[in-house]
Amino acid sequence: MDRPTLRQLEYLVAVADLGTFGAAAESVHVSQPAMSAQIAELEQRLGVTLFERDRRGARVTPEGEAIVTAARRVLEEADQLVRLATDRRGDVVGELSIGIIPTMAPYLLPTVVREVKRRYPAAELLLRELRTAELVAELVDGTLDLGILAAPVPELDRGVEVAELAQDPFVLALPEGHPFAGKGRLPQSALSGLPMLLLEDGHCLRVHAQNACAQIGAGALGSIQATGLASLSQMVAAGMGATLLPACAIDVEARPGSGISVRRLRSPEPYRTVVLAWRSNSPRAEHFRILGSALAGPVGDACRLDRRGL
Secondary structure: OOOOOHHHHHHHHHHHHHOOHHHHHHHOOOOHHHHHHHHHHHHHHHOOOOEEEEOOEEEEOHHHHHHHHHHHHHHHHHHHHHHHHHHHOOOOOEEEEEEEOOOOHHHHHHHHHHHHHHHOOOEEEEEEEOOHHHHHHHHHOOOOOEEEEEEOOOOOOOOEEEEEEEEEEEEEEEEOOOOOOOOOOEOHHHHOOOEEEEEOOOOHHHHHHHHHHHHHOOEEEEEEEEOOHHHHHHHHHOOOOEEEEEHHHHHHHOOOOOOEEEEOEOOOOOEEEEEEEEEOOOOOHHHHHHHHHHHHHHHHHHOOOHHHOO
């Protein structure tokens, strides 16, 4: 048996409610012959006479009463489906996988998670900490929905869209008591030849720090490398050298009692750019564009130096 269409069920209910084909046709903005033809086809599909027709109008047959009741229920469910889809247009539901590089994860994830959960409470967050190359690969192949990383990223192809969230300035991290420790901005000329500790190969922050060292005239200690920012900070606190620390990490790695002093550099101040990335053909792309705009404020605040009195 062919299924009736929603339009036919709508016509059925209209005739049952209004009692005439003419009034029902007018209520749903079709001609009376078109209405009559659709009801006749519905009766043929179901094998049931739905209305008794005479010059006074149309009355629902006893067999048709149950069908009209069922038709009302189907139309109500269809309306509910439309309402549900409308309600969800501004929401993200189900799994939402986010990758973030290790030199941002401990410092920016709390801010990112709070904002994502506030905007999309029905989303189930799956968080991954990945180095840049792995993150980009999983983003492009669809394993990840979103990536938070530092730009520029040459590996990103044209199928990936990026929203800038913040500029994350670098500060000079020194052992407490170092001659350069103090207030105010440090002239970059003072850093000429200053040995700098770096992360090991594979971290994009290593490349950014190397570029910044070249820019400010500082030298890198290639023989001493750390696996992460926490280890790097501990090396600085132990007096093994200095490093460039991104602003977002200061509250954790250079907090009071850490043994580390930080100092801003004079212009041009080195920085890295924090971005949100997603596949441009993602069905959630419009959501992610809106999310990128929403995250820019709180992530920008997390990377600000003036709020730390620097």
